[in-house]
Amino acid sequence: MPKVLLTGGSGFIATHILELLLKNGHEVVTTVRTEEKAKIIRDAHPGAKLSVVIVPDIAQPNAFDEVVQTPGLEYVQHTASPFHFKFKDPKTEILDPAIKGTTSILEAIKKYAPGVKRVVITSSFAAILSADKLGDASKTWSEADWNPNTYEDGITGPPGTTYRVSKTLAEKAAWDFKEKEKPNFDIATINPPFVFGPVVHHLSSLADINTSNGNMVALIVGRWKAEIPPTGVHLWVDVRDVAKAHVAAMERPEAGGNRFFVTTGLFANKEIVPIVRKHFPQIADKLPEDGVQGGDYPGGSVDNVYKYDNSKATKVLGIDWIPxxxxxxxxxxxxxKVGAK
Incomplete structure (x- = not known):
């Protein structure tokens, strides 16, 4: 089976991609920022065809030059990119790692890894959406849409805008590189919205959980009892389907050259509560009681929310979406389980 480089191997999505690649028989080289994270991955996969390489700062010039020279690489899964709202400097902590990390790895592959056939990049619905159209129920989002925010918006805007700009400009940089540099490899991008699903990577505490699943932590520790928070973006996908999308985009020849809007459908935070009450009665005292307000669709109806078109991901990547x-x-x-430790 082909050898794959997976960047950012300790991330929420990446850990699921890693498991699927190993299950499918691929030999994997993955990168992490610290030896501590490297040890966790090695310990989680004893005997696997896996090597872990430390890349401390993906925004540094030539950060990936050494690892892409691993003999026999045929595919690259580039997931490494920051996603949090705790930064102080948007340029050095969010924008540069996302944008420069992407261009750095593409330059390194072109220069040192002529055997690579395809690079799959983790992008986001953030690179698709326009904030001013999120209230438009007649809008249908698809791969044809691009976030209009500029680099300057990312520097001066609120944290959410900074994140959206980082994902948008990183993805655009990849497509521009493909067009201008004409490397031997092609590119596919995966664009998910909120990503839920089981945590398989090591967490020292619930405070370290990925941003999307942070909602779930807030619920089970009782922070929704008085009021259910606004949903924000009403689109979601399970992390296992995101992992399947990454691997299928690598393995299926027809996936090359495409963006994939990977989403299962619409949801509201209010819909999570009865599911948790039904399946986890042991935490009933932490949950909002019936009648607690908030977390609904606009005007209380899903009909007041924008639409989505996930047909390309469904068809080309063959995903049977998790309910x-x-x-x-x-x-x-x-x-x-993490909280119980």
Missing amino acids: FEQSIVDTIGSVL
Whole structure:
């Protein structure tokens, strides 16, 4: 089976991609920022065809030059990119790692890894959406849409805008590189919205959980009791389907040259509560009681929310989407295990 480089191997999505690649028989080289994270991955996969390489700062010039020279690489899964809102400097902590990390690895592959056939990049619905159209129920989002925010918006805007700019400009940099540099490899990008699903990577505490699943932590520790928070973006996908999308985009020849809007459908935070109450009665005292307000669709109806078109990902990548209830149950179950440690 082909050898694959997976960047950012300790991330929420990447850990699921790693498991699937190994299950499918691929030999994997993965990168992490610290030896501590490297040891966790090695310990989690004893005997696997796996090597872990430390790349401390993906925004540094030539950060990936050495690892891409691993003999026999045929595919690259580039997932390494920051996603959090705790930064102080948007340029050095969010924008540069996302944008420069992407261009750096593409330059390194072109220069040192002529055997690589395809690079799959983790992008985001953030690179698709326009904030001013999120209230438009007539809008249908698809791969044809691009976030219009500029680099300057990312520097001066609120944290959410900074994140959206980082994902948008990183993805655009990849497509521009392909067009201008004409490397031997082609590119596919995966664009998910909120990503729920079980946590398989090591967490020292619930405070370290990925941003999307942070909602679930807030629920099970009682922070939704007085009021259910606004949903934000009403689109979701399970992390296991995101992993399948990455691997299928690598393995299926027809996937090359495409963006994939990877989403299962619409949800509201209010819909999570009865699922958790049904399946986890042991935390009933932490949950909002019936009648607690908040977390609904605009005007109380899904008809007031924008639409989505996930037909390309469904067809080309062959994804049979995991249902909402199953995703929530598996997510909460895994989070409770972490919390119990």
